[in-house]
Amino acid sequence: xxxxxxxxxxxxxxxxxxxxxxxxxxxxxxxxxxxxxxxxxxxxxxxxxxxxxxxxxxxxxxxxxxxxxxxxxxxxxxxxxxxxxxxxxxxxxxxxxxxxxxxxxxxxxx
Amino acid sequence: xxxxxxxxxxxxxxxxxxxxxxxxxxxxxxxxxxxxxxxxxxxxxxxxxxxxxxxxxxxxxxxxxxxxxxxxxxxxxxxxxxxxxxxxxxxxxxxxxxxxxxxxxxxxxxxxxx
Numbered sequence: 078x079x080x081x082x083x084x085x086x087x088x089x090x091x092x093x094x095x096x097x098x099x100x101x102x103x104x105x106x107x108x109x110x111x112x113x114x115x116x117x118x119x120x121x122x123x124x125x126x127x128x129x130x131x132x133x134x135x136x137x138x139x140x141x142x143x144x145x146x147x148x149x150x151x152x153x154x155x156x157x158x159x160x161x162x163x164x165x166x167x168x169x170x171x172x173x174x175x176x177x178x179x180x181x182x183x184x185x186x187x
Numbered sequence: 188x189x190x191x192x193x194x195x196x197x198x199x200x201x202x203x204x205x206x207x208x209x210x211x212x213x214x215x216x217x218x219x220x221x222x223x224x225x226x227x228x229x230x231x232x233x234x235x236x237x238x239x240x241x242x243x244x245x246x247x248x249x250x251x252x253x254x255x256x257x258x259x260x261x262x263x264x265x266x267x268x269x270x271x272x273x274x275x276x277x278x279x280x281x282x283x284x285x286x287x288x289x290x291x292x293x294x295x296x297x298x299x300x301x
Contacts, residue, residue, distance in 0.1 A: 174235050180229060
């Protein structure tokens with residue numbers, strides 16, 4: 078049912094460790110996926126994207142994995158830094174514009 | 188490029204007043220989106236335009252909300268009359284295509300209706 082408020086799942090990671098943020102998407106027709114990072118007081122910023130004909134894509138310190146069978150997306154951040162602290166959103170795109178997930182808050186412990 | 192520019196950054200208004208939020212998309216982008224972000228509902232798509240034409244406004248919560256895009260470089264989101272439950276951060280985003288490409292977001296307008 079409806080939650081009273083949007084309680085974001087929180088991931089706490091030690092500085093220097095790797096982070097893995099997971100996302101379940103809903104539309105099996107979605108063929109394009111994006112991870113966004115949102116810092117406090119700012120708009121979402123693009124991190125990395127992946128199309129449905131791929132299952133893995135790497136960027137600088139980040140990797141996105143796509144499992145279409147179970148409709149699951151993950152973002153891996155290597156050597157997490159304090160500047161990585163933010164809320165991370167996955168977004169999917171089918172016939173409509175980007176639909177955003179609820180987000181995960183990443184907290185980096187120095 | 189300066190990115191997507193929104194104004195004002197903050198708006199405090201009294202219930203019943205008209206509020207107009209403004210957005211300048213990235214030059215050359217032909218798709219523009221208005222999103223609303225709240226703690227209760229996260230990021231919700233309100234409306235989007237392709238080539239200045241509204242394509243889907245099913246996310247607009249009520250008739251009190253309206254959006255226009257008179258040209259490729261300007262869009263407005265208007266709330267009339269405003270209510271306290273409209274308090275949220277409103278984001279404008281643009282992309283070079285409606286789907287299949289990333290959307291670039293502005294810094295948002297934080298609206299508080301008292």
